[in-house]
Amino acid sequence: MDFKTIKSAAAALWLAVLFPLHVFASAPADFPSKPVRFIVPFPPGGTVDPLARLIGSRLSNALGQQFIVDNRTGGSGTIGTGIAAKANPDGYTYVFVFDTHAVNPALIPNLPFDTLKDLAPVMLVGRAPYGIITHPAKPYKTMGDIVRAAKARPDTLTYGTVGAGSLGHLALTLAGQSGGFRLVHVPYKGGGPMTVAVMGGQIDMGIGSTALVTPFANDGRMRVLATTGDARAATLPNVPTLIEEGYKDVTAYAWWGIFAPARTPPAIINKLHGEMVKVLNLPDVRRHLGEQLGMELMVSTPSELQKWTVTEYQRWGKVIRDNNIKP
Numbered sequence: 001m002d003f004k005t006i007k008s009a010a011a012a013l014w015l016a017v018l019f020p021l022h023v024f025a026s027a028p029a030d031f032p033s034k035p036v037r038f039i040v041p042f043p044p045g046g047t048v049d050p051l052a053r054l055i056g057s058r059l060s061n062a063l064g065q066q067f068i069v070d071n072r073t074g075g076s077g078t079i080g081t082g083i084a085a086k087a088n089p090d091g092y093t094y095v096f097v098f099d100t101h102a103v104n105p106a107l108i109p110n111l112p113f114d115t116l117k118d119l120a121p122v123m124l125v126g127r128a129p130y131g132i133i134t135h136p137a138k139p140y141k142t143m144g145d146i147v148r149a150a151k152a153r154p155d156t157l158t159y160g161t162v163g164a165g166s167l168g169h170l171a172l173t174l175a176g177q178s179g180g181f182r183l184v185h186v187p188y189k190g191g192g193p194m195t196v197a198v199m200g201g202q203i204d205m206g207i208g209s210t211a212l213v214t215p216f217a218n219d220g221r222m223r224v225l226a227t228t229g230d231a232r233a234a235t236l237p238n239v240p241t242l243i244e245e246g247y248k249d250v251t252a253y254a255w256w257g258i259f260a261p262a263r264t265p266p267a268i269i270n271k272l273h274g275e276m277v278k279v280l281n282l283p284d285v286r287r288h289l290g291e292q293l294g295m296e297l298m299v300s301t302p303s304e305l306q307k308w309t310v311t312e313y314q315r316w317g318k319v320i321r322d323n324n325i326k327p
Helices: 003-018 048-063 075-085 100-107 143-152 167-179 191-199 210-218 266-280 283-292 302-322
Strands: 036-040 067-071 093-097 119-134 158-161 184-187 205-209 223-227 253-261
Touching (some): 036 075, 048 093, 048 266, 075 093, 075 100, 075 119, 100 302, 119 167, 119 210, 119 302, 158 167, 158 191, 167 184, 167 205, 167 253, 191 205, 205 210, 210 223, 210 253, 210 283
Parallel strands (some): 036 067, 036 093, 158 184, 158 205
Antiparallel strands (some): 093 253, 119 205
């Protein structure tokens, strides 16, 4: 899918979500009248799964129906997302996506679904910078240590990510180009397996969102060498950014979004969106996601999620093409 196609599709969807849909219809008074499925296209142990479970449990309490998390992993999130895209658009199926969602169209040829046309945006939940991590027993205490070791032994230091073409992969690709060093990329199927590999010493380093790595850093199981935000992460104030380390153009944010199958009744999306806003404004939820995990809550409108997705595709799709990155 080229950017022109994505931009045209986005424009059409923006019209749909920006227009006051409640004028035409309202959600059924008894919605939801049966269990709702939250598809998570990644395995447990990362950040997408617990986010879906947190929101689902609070919605269950508020609405009196089960919100069931269904893990459908593989393909950098495309397996589960494809299932959601083809699901019955009755308002009872949603997919929680990670930042790979926006880059997959540029990365994976012949996706079995159209990222924009086959999915309706619901909400950009939040974003967080990435953290570059290593096991505390490893000899690397700063990003400079990594660079010196990588230059001394090119193509030997390994780093894990949640998949080829993930933003962690792309961010370290840009850092390597800027700093003149080369690392060996080791893709995993999710943040959970990647962190296990780091803590087991199976790879030299990894890169994951601060929402993923902060708890491990706080209890001493990981060392964070640098983060990828515009400023230092609030949960890791002593860790420098890549910008501070001299990589002026290398910033990257993990993000979490929610989509429904295209043609899901807008009134139902609006109702569920409103309920999610209530959940994400609960003080304990905000404290858990913000203060403990370092997630910057966005709690966006559907149209803002659509705009974010297109912008991320435009930026990172160019990095994928320029570097001939393959899945």
